[in-house]
Amino acid sequence: MMILSGDPPRSRLLAVLLIVIIALLLATPWLFPGAKAMNVAVKICVFAVLVASYDLLLGYTGTVSFAHTMFYGIGSYAIAIALYAMGPSWAAIGTGVVVGLPLAMLLALAIGLFSLRVAAIFFAMITLAVASAFQVLASQMSWLTGGEDGRTFRLPELLRPGTVLIEKSAFGFEINGRTLTYYLVFAVSMLLILALLRVVNSPFGRVLQAIRENRFRAEALGYRTVFHLTYANCIAATVAACAGVLNALWLRYVGPDTSLAFSIMLDILLMVVIGGMGTIYGAIIGAGIFIIAQNYLQTLMGTASTAAADAGLPLLPGLLHPDRWLLWLGLLFIASVYFFPTGVVGRLRRPKAGG
Amino acid sequence: MTDTAAAGPLPKPKRDFLPVLLPAAFALLMLPLVGSASSWATLLAASLAMGMMIFIMASGLTLVFGLMDVLNFGHGAFIAVGAYVATLVFLPLAGLSQADSLASNLAVLVPAAVLSMGVTAMLGLLVERVLILPVYGQHLKQILMTTGGLIVAEQTLYALWGPQIIPMPLPASLRGSFIFGDVAIAKYRLLAMLVGLVVFISIQLVLNRTKIGLLIRAGVENREMVEALGYRIRRLFLGVFMVGAALAGLGGVMWGLYREQVHASIGDELTVLVFIVVIIGGLGSVGGCFIGALLVAMVANYGGFLVPKLALVSNILLMVAILMWRPRGLYAVTSR
Numbered sequence: 281m282m283i284l285s286g287d288p289p290r291s292r293l294l295a296v297l298l299i300v301i302i303a304l305l306l307a308t309p310w311l312f313p314g315a316k317a318m319n320v321a322v323k324i325c326v327f328a329v330l331v332a333s334y335d336l337l338l339g340y341t342g343t344v345s346f347a348h349t350m351f352y353g354i355g356s357y358a359i360a361i362a363l364y365a366m367g368p369s370w371a372a373i374g375t376g377v378v379v380g381l382p383l384a385m386l387l388a389l390a391i392g393l394f395s396l397r398v399a400a401i402f403f404a405m406i407t408l409a410v411a412s413a414f415q416v417l418a419s420q421m422s423w424l425t426g427g428e429d430g431r432t433f434r435l436p437e438l439l440r441p442g443t444v445l446i447e448k449s450a451f452g453f454e455i456n457g458r459t460l461t462y463y464l465v466f467a468v469s470m471l472l473i474l475a476l477l478r479v480v481n482s483p484f485g486r487v488l489q490a491i492r493e494n495r496f497r498a499e500a501l502g503y504r505t506v507f508h509l510t511y512a513n514c515i516a517a518t519v520a521a522c523a524g525v526l527n528a529l530w531l532r533y534v535g536p537d538t539s540l541a542f543s544i545m546l547d548i549l550l551m552v553v554i555g556g557m558g559t560i561y562g563a564i565i566g567a568g569i570f571i572i573a574q575n576y577l578q579t580l581m582g583t584a585s586t587a588a589a590d591a592g593l594p595l596l597p598g599l600l601h602p603d604r605w606l607l608w609l610g611l612l613f614i615a616s617v618y619f620f621p622t623g624v625v626g627r628l629r630r631p632k633a634g635g
Numbered sequence: 636m637t638d639t640a641a642a643g644p645l646p647k648p649k650r651d652f653l654p655v656l657l658p659a660a661f662a663l664l665m666l667p668l669v670g671s672a673s674s675w676a677t678l679l680a681a682s683l684a685m686g687m688m689i690f691i692m693a694s695g696l697t698l699v700f701g702l703m704d705v706l707n708f709g710h711g712a713f714i715a716v717g718a719y720v721a722t723l724v725f726l727p728l729a730g731l732s733q734a735d736s737l738a739s740n741l742a743v744l745v746p747a748a749v750l751s752m753g754v755t756a757m758l759g760l761l762v763e764r765v766l767i768l769p770v771y772g773q774h775l776k777q778i779l780m781t782t783g784g785l786i787v788a789e790q791t792l793y794a795l796w797g798p799q800i801i802p803m804p805l806p807a808s809l810r811g812s813f814i815f816g817d818v819a820i821a822k823y824r825l826l827a828m829l830v831g832l833v834v835f836i837s838i839q840l841v842l843n844r845t846k847i848g849l850l851i852r853a854g855v856e857n858r859e860m861v862e863a864l865g866y867r868i869r870r871l872f873l874g875v876f877m878v879g880a881a882l883a884g885l886g887g888v889m890w891g892l893y894r895e896q897v898h899a900s901i902g903d904e905l906t907v908l909v910f911i912v913v914i915i916g917g918l919g920s921v922g923g924c925f926i927g928a929l930l931v932a933m934v935a936n937y938g939g940f941l942v943p944k945l946a947l948v949s950n951i952l953l954m955v956a957i958l959m960w961r962p963r964g965l966y967a968v969t970s971r
Contacts, residue, residue, distance in 0.1 A: 344778045394955070397962065401706050401774050402918075405910045406954075412907045413951045542903060546786060553779065598794040607794060610786030617779045618769060 283474060285481040289561055291628040298561060301568045305466060309459050316575070318462060319530075324571050325469040326527045331551045332476045332563035333519035338549075339558030340480055341512050342492035346545055347391065347407035350414045351384040351517040353540040355524025357418065357425060358383065360534035363433040364426075370436050373529075381521050388517030392510035415540045430535020435461070439529070465526045472519055477560050479515060488512055489558075543606070547574075550613050556623025565624050578602045654965040658929040665937045676818040678936045684824035686932030687831020688893065692886030693909040693916075693924050694838060695879020701855045701919025701968050703872045705767055706774070709781040710883055711906030712788035715899050716758055717751040717884025718891035719792055722801050724750055732806040740806035751888045752881040758788075759880025763873055785902065792899040801897045809892075827889055834882065835925055842921065851875060855919060855968060911950050915957045917964025926965055930957075 289295040301324075304311070308321040334348050358380025359373065366372035395406040418425050425431065435457075437443060443457035479485055490498040491505050499505050528534045547570065555566025582602045589597035599607065620627060662679055669675040696710045724747035725732055732743040766784050770776040805823055812819040842848035854861045854868050862868050890905065891897045912931050916923025931950055938949040945952075957965065 338775075342775055344775060394958070401778070402914070404708075404778055405706075405914055409907050409911050409914075409951060409954065413948050417948065546782070549779065549782065595794075598797075601794070603798070604790055604794050606786055607790030610783050610790060613786070614766065614780060614783040617776055617783065621776070 285474075285478045287477055287481045287560075289629075291625075294561065294565075294625060294628040297628075298564060301564060302470075309462055310453060313453065318458070320571060320575050322462060322465055322527075322530045324567050325465050326523050326530070327548070327551060327567040327571060328564045329469045329472045329526070330520055330523040331548055331555065331567050332473050332560050333516045333523065334548050335552050335555075335557060335560055335563050336476060336480060336488075336512055336516045336519075338552055339556075339562070340485060340488045340492060341509055343396070343509060343513075344404040345407045345513070345516075346404060347411040347414075348516070348520050348548055349540055349542070349544045350411045351388065351520035352524040352527070352544070353414070353418065353536075354384045354387070355380045355521030356528040356534045356539040357431075357524075358521070359525050359528040360431045360433055361424060363435070364431045368434040368436050373436070377525060380525065381518050384517045384521035385514045388514045389510060392513040393506075396506055396509045396513065411545070412542070415536060415542070418540055419536050426535070428536060430533060430538070432533045435529065435532060439464070461530060465530055468522070468526055472522055473560060473564070476519060480560060484508070484511070492558075546606070546609075550609055552623075553613060553616050553621075554623055556625030556627075557621075559623070559625040559629075562623050562625040569624070574605070578605050581605060581608075651966070654923065654926050657965075658926060658933060661930065661933055661937075665933075665941075668941060669937065673817040674940070677820065678940055679933075680818075680820045680824055680828075682929065682933040682936040684821075684827040684831075684893075684932075685936065686929035687828050687835075688886055688889050689905075689908060689912055689932060690831055690925050690928035691834050691889065692883050692905060693912045693928055694834070694921055695876075695882045696909060697913045697916060697919055697921060697924045698838075698851070699872075699876055699879050700913070702851060702868075702875055703771075703854075703858070704774075705771070705777055706918075707762075707767070707781045708778055708906070709762065709766075709783075709785035709788065710879075710909060711902030711904075712785050713755045713758060713880045713883035714887035714890065714905050714909075715792060715902035716788060717755045717887030718803075718897045718901060719796060719801075719887075719899070720751040720754045720884070721747040721888040721891060722796075722803055722897055723747075725803050726801075729804075733804070735807050737808045740808045744806055748885055748888050751884040755884030755887075756877040756881040759877040760873065762880070763876045767876075785906075789899050789902055796899070798899075802895065803891050803897050804895055805892055823893065827893065830885075830889065834885075835921075838921055847871070847874075908950070911954050915954055915964055917961075917966040917968060919968035920964070920966035923964055923966035927957075 289298055305321050305325060308317055312318070312321075330348070330352055334345075337343050337345050337348075359376035362372045362376035362379065366375065391407060391410060395403045419428050421427075422429075434440070437457075439457045439461045441456055441458040443460075444454060445457070445460065446455040448454040480488070487498065487503050487508050490501070490503070491508060495505055524539060527539065531538060551566035551570045552562065553566075554569060555562030555564070579602070581600050581604075585597045585600035585602065588600055598604065616623070622630075662682075665678075666672070666675050669678065692710075692714055695713075696707060700706050724743060728743045731739045734740070762781075762784055766780045767777065770780055809823045809826060812821045813825065840848075842852060850861060850866055850868075850871055854871060858868055886905075887901070890901065894901075908931065912927040913924060914927075915930060916925070916927035930953060934949045934953045935946060939946040961967065
C-alpha cells in the first residue's frame with residue numbers, strides 16, 4: 281500500500297476496474313497494434329495525468345480554474361519549440377522540460393498570488409480571462425509558435441517509429457521507437473499519478489481538504505490558506521505542463537487546437553466530474569470512459585445521423601451529427617453534476633446500505 | 636415612523652467619485668499620445684459605442700451576482716441566442732431593412748430587438764429554474780452547471796443554424812457617418828451610445844426610484860433581512876435574472892449588427908470580455924460595471940490604435956492594474 285500512499289481504491293469493483301484499465305493500457309501495443317488504438321491509449325494516459333492534476337485543484341481545494349489547458353499548452357509548446365529550434369536531440373527535450381515546467385509554475389504562482397486571496401469565483405473568472413488571452417497570444421506570435429498551423433517537429437533517433445529495437449521474429453511482434461515512446465509516456469504518467477496520490481494524502485493534502493470544507497475554519501486553525509492554495513495551484517500547473525510534454529512527444533506536433541483550445545478545458549471538466557471529484561482515481565476512470573466514448577461513440581453517432589437523414593426525420597440528423605457530440609456531453613455533464621456529484625468513484629465507494 | 640423622519644435627514648453616504656473620473660482622465664491622457672484631435676475624437680466615439688454595448692451585456696450578470704451571489708458562466712449563451720434570434724427577423728425581411736427609409740428600417744430593427752429580448756428572457760426563466768435553482772449557495776456547482784448550460788446552448792445553436800457565419804447587414808439608414816468638421820462618427824455607433832445610455836439611466840432609475848429597486852438594493856445588502864420582512868426574494872431574483880438575460884440578448888443583437896455577422900462563438904468571445912468588465916467594476920455594482928465597460932472599450936480602441944501588438948493583452952493589463960489599486964474592483968459591494 282506504500283506505493284498508493286495508503287489510499288487504496290476502497291471498493292472491490294473500483295480496484296478491478298482500475299486494474300483492467302491499467303492492464304489494457306500496458307498491453308495495448310501487443311493487443312491492438314493499430315495506430316488508432318495506440319493514439320487512444322496515449323490520450324488516456326496523458327489525460328489521466330492532466331485530469332488528476334486538475335482534480336487536485338477542483339476536487340481537493342474546491343477552486344475552479346479555467347487556465348489548466350494553458351499550463352498543458354505551455355508544456356507542449358516548450359517541447360515543440362525546443363525540438364523545432366534545436367533539432368531532434370535529447371538536449372532539446374531537456375531544454376524544453378527545464379524551460380517549460382518552471383515557466384508554468386511561475387505563471388501559476390503569479391496568478392495564484394494575484395487572485396487566490398479573494399473568493400473562489402474570482403479565481404475562476406480571472407483564470408478564464410488569462411487563459412483566453414494566452415490562447416490569442418500563442419496564435420498571434422507565429423514566429424515563435426507557428427501560429428494557427430502550429431509546429432511539427434522530429435524526435436531524437438531512438439524514439440522514431442523507424443528505429444527497430446527488437447526484430448519481429450524474436451517475439452512475434454516488433455519493438456520500435458514508437459513502442460518505446462508509448463512506454464515512456466505510460467511510465468511517466470503512472471509515476472505522476474502516484475506522485476499526486478502522495479501529495480493529496482500528505483498532511484498538506486489534508487489541509488487542502490480542510491480549506492475546501494471551510495476556509496475560514498482552516499485559517500482560524502492557523503494555516504495560511506493563501507500559501508496552501510497557491511502551492512496546490514503551482515503543483516497542478518507543473519503536472520499539467522508535464523502532461524503537455526508527454527502529449528507533444530507522442531503527437532510530434534503542437535498547435536492551438538491540440539493543446540490550448542477551450543474545448544480541452546471542457547473535456548477536462550467533464551472527465552473530473554464523471555470520474556469523481558476529490559479522488560485521484562476518478563481521473564483514470566473518467567479519462568478512460570470519456571476518451572473511449574469520444575473515439576468510438578462518435579462513429580456511432582455518425583451512423584445514427586445518416587440513418588435519421590435517410591428516414592427523413594427533421595432536426596434529428598443535425599442533433600445526432602458527430603460534430604454535435606459536445607451537445608450530448610454537455611447534457612450528460614449537467615445531469616452528472618446534478619444527480620451524481622460524486623462521480624463513478626464516489627458511487628462505487630458508497631457504503632452499502634445496512635453493510 | 637414619522638418620528639424618525641422628523642429627527643433630521645439621514646447622513647448622506649460618502650460618495651466615491653474617483654473611479655468616475657478614471658475614463659475621462661484616461662481619454663484626456665490619450666489626446667497627446669494620439670496626436671491628431673480628429674482621430675482622437677473618432678476613437679473616443681468608437682470606445683463609447685463599444686463600451687455601451689458591453690455594458691448592456693454585462694449589467695445583467697453583475698446584478699444577478701450582486702443580488703443572489705450567483706455567477707452565471709453561461710451568460711454568453713444569452714448573447715449568442717439574442718443575435719441568432721435577430722437573424723430570424725432580419726434575413727426574411729432583408730428587403731425592408733435594406734430599403735432607404737428610416738421607418739421601414741425601424742420596422743425591422745425594433746421587432747428584431749423585442750423578439751430577441753423576449754426569447755432570451757424566456758431562456759433565462761428556463762435556465763434559472765432548471766440549472767440554478769437546484770444549486771443555490773454552492774459556487775462550485777453553479778460554475779459547473781452554468782458552464783454545462785453554455786456548452787449545450789452553443790451546440791444547439793450549431794445544430795439548428797449550422798456552423799457557418801451568418802451575415803447580418805446593417806439597415807440602410809444606419810450605414811454611413813455623420814461628419815462634424817473633420818470628425819466622422821458612424822451612425823450606428825451613435826445609436827449604440829444612445830441605447831446604452833437609455834439602458835444605464837433606466838437601470839439607475841429603477842434601482843433608485845422604485846420600490847422594486849429598493850428591494851433589489853436591500854437584497855444586495857442583506858438578503859435574509861429582506862426575506863424576514865416578508866418579501867419573496869426568489870421571485871425578485873427570477874425577475875432580475877430574466878431582465879439580465881434579456882439585456883444580454885439585446886446586447887447580442889447590437890453586437891451582431893456592429894460586426895454585421897453572427898456566429899455561435901460570440902458567446903465565448905464576449906463572456907471573457909464581460910467577465911473582465913464585471914471584475915473591474917466590482918462584482919454586483921452597476922455603476923462600476925458601466926465605468927469598467929467604458930475603460931475596457933477605451934483601452935481596446937486606443938490601445939489598438941497606438942500599439943496594435945499590445946491590444947491582445949491590454950484587457951488583462953487593465954484588469955491587473957485596477958485590481959492592484961482596488962483588489963475587489965472599482966466599487967466593491969459590501970458583504971461580498
